[in-house]
Amino acid sequence: MTNPILDTLNDHQKEAVEVLSGPLLILAGAGSGKTKCLTHRIANIIAHGVAGNKILAVTFTNKAANEMKTRIEKLLGSGSQMPTVGTFHAVCVRILRADIENLQCNLTKSFVIFDTADSQSLMKLLLKETGFDEKEIKFRAVLSHISSAKNLLMGPEEYFDEVGMGENRFTKAVKTLFPLYKKRLIEHNALDFDDLLQKTVELFEQCPEVLKKYRKRWNHLLVDEYQDTNFAQYRLVRLLADEHQNLCVIGDDHQSIYSFRGADYTNILNFEKDFPSAKVITLEQNYRSSSNILANANALIGCNQTGHPKNLWTENEAGEKINIHELHNEKAEGEFIAEEVVKLLEANAVKFSDCAILYRMNAQSRALEEAFMRRQIPYQIVGGTRFFDRKEIKDIIAYLRLIFNPRDDIAFLRVINVPARKIGPATIEIIKKYSENYTMSLLEVLGSADGMEELSDSKKDVLKKFYTQIQALQKVAEKEPISILLDRLIEKIEYVKYLDDGSSEGEARIQNVQELFSVATRYDSADDSLAAFLEGVALISDLDNLNKDADSVTMMTIHASKGLEFPVVFLPGWEDGIFPSSSSQFSPEQLEEERRLGYVAITRSEKKCTILHAQQRMLFGKTEYGAPSKFISELDDECTKHNRIAKQNRSMGISPYSRRVPDKGLQKARESILSAPPKNRKEALFGVSENETEYQIGTRIRHAEWGEGTIIQIAGDVLSVAFSGRGIQKIVASVAPIEIVSE
DSSP states (O other): OOOTTTTTOOHHHHHHHTOOSSOEEEEEOTTSOHHHHHHHHHHHHHHTTOOGGGEEEEESOHHHHHHHHHHHHHHHOTTSOOOEEEEHHHHHHHHHHHHGGGGOSSOOTTOEEEOHHHHHHHHHHHHHHHTOOTTTSOHHHHHHHHHHHHHTTOOHHHHHHHHTOOSOHHHHHHHHHHHHHHHHHHHTTEEEHHHHHHHHHHHHHHOHHHHHHHHHHOSEEEESSGGGOOHHHHHHHHHHHTTTOOEEEEEOGGGOOOGGGTOOTHHHHTHHHHOTTOEEEEEOBOSSSOHHHHHHHHHHHTTOSSSOOOOOBOSSOOOOOEEEEEESSHHHHHHHHHHHHHHHHHTTSOOGGGEEEEESSGGGHHHHHHHHHHTTOOEEETTSSOGGGSHHHHHHHHHHHHHHOTTOHHHHHHHTTSSOOOOOHHHHHHHHHHHHHHTOOHHHHHTTGGGOTTSOHHHHHHHHHHHHHHHHHHHHHHHSOHHHHHHHHHHHTTHHHHHOSSSHHHHHHHHHHHHHHHHHGGGTTSTTHHHHHHHHHHTOOGGGGOOTTSOSEEEEEHHHHTTOOEEEEEEOOOBTBTTTBGGGTTOHHHHHHHHHHHHHHHTTEEEEEEEEEESOEEETTEEEOOOBOHHHHTSOGGGEEEEEOOGGGTTOOSOTTSSOOOHHHHHHHHHHHHTSOOOOHHHHHHOOOTTOOSOOTTOEEEETTTEEEEEEEEETTEEEEEETTTEEEEEETTTSSEEEOOO
């Protein structure tokens, strides 16, 4: 009789799945079936009589959590009692929504979650209020140290002693701003991302009865990507698991690449010390990559001195050697990759979506985007402007946050004059003064607007109207699901009218707001749909915005790519100073992490991996001359092929329009490019000055697809062209397939 839980597993996976209790460490190499092992183990525990709701599985991304849920349900069958599966932050939100008031910290269950932009807005206000010079004390740097301190569960004094930073102007500023930031968050009834972890640990440590409740609720705990846990997450896991010790952690110390976020891979290295009775199982069979790719990954990571020894192997074919290409500069690099994608497409070897470009830093995408736009190759960038980071979406969400939590002054300041109500800085300062004097939120102050003698009657009327609108919408939120509330909100503030300025940009913004309804309806059935919606939006990650259904090339940083796989991978910028980064050159620990990053990059590839390095590269306005990455010399010589581009092509002699997307992909390419929000792409991406264009108003041009037209307006590199039969179109001169029509 077949057993769907065990029959498809290899011997080591089966061994791990059959361990039903006690501490277990699973060292899972890249592509070794980590998620499969984890989900089958959960199913097996349930099959042996443990109730599903007694199991908690935590991971780091919504994508991973959703995939785990889907696989478990498939194994158990619909209608089965499911375990609790979620990210660390999502699980902590659930705990805090139920029990935060036990902390007696003046935070209520209706707290809001401040995202990065909200935290930055608050810190900018605090810098201004405290008189620090914003040019000297950078708000991002202050927030970075506050985040690090919170992840270490420390206050500012203890933190700076721990990291060895002496007393200076910056540390004094952080020590002043840290408590003010925490105090202001509480006043706003808000938590930032780091607070979600810190406050949950604080809750468990200060309220033993609450910890006892959750230990009883979850007597089996599984942690995915354990090498990526920081100290707060580690402490949280230990608090939940130390009593019953039914703790399974799975991960790969060779893929620990997030130390900049506070991740501490020694957590996985020290697991056997923390749990002396732990069983350790290693998964080394790779199901993803060809043996040539794995040979290079093993050779590279083998140069590290720390970590559990693992040697990935596969039954897959040898496949292509890793191709290493030297090019003249970043432009040639982008052109080469675009050309290779076109060749593969013409040979029917791949779809666009089979290809990924993984770079060390986001700044590298500029030359790549330029080359892809020239050829009209569709692409998507993971980690670019998220849907939820667009201004119009942030406006609406700020309104919803204010409706949910009237103490959210950051949301108030964002929307009080959106749409425009003629509420200027002077009026805002008056409202702030009353807020401070009467210890009220900014919104609450408006309820007593008649008492603000400094304001005119007309201004008071505007403020009272805004206050009444929010009150009315709060009543809607009490009775109606989020989609109805969203509809009433947009109607009441006349937001579509505000966006509709007759431009194509305005139309795109309206479409974005309409798309928000698609998201909102998913939360309509939740008990408190507004709270659920706001949580879902706050906890969404860049990776959640990856459109797997789009037939487009994916561009992202190597950091963002962990957990993904692609048939074809291009790795540009393998030069010393870029990869490995210049900051790692004098730190053995940082250099090892960079090498782990290279290991992650190579093992994203299934069949074809290409590494590129340039003789010179312009980054941040400077041209650098870099040597090939030292990591290239650490690869397996027998499994790599080195290619030097012919000298005559190094100066970008290839015509930018010599090879376009084949006909079968052209329409999709056009749709992808034309559907993007219109903006000055050249100026934003390539740093073109306002006057850098060869065209003039009145010039006749011919577009490869739209025919002839006349330039009627020029803004930097963006041309507004009147085409016969197509109306006025905006195009980017440097990348559009156009030519001047001879007189």
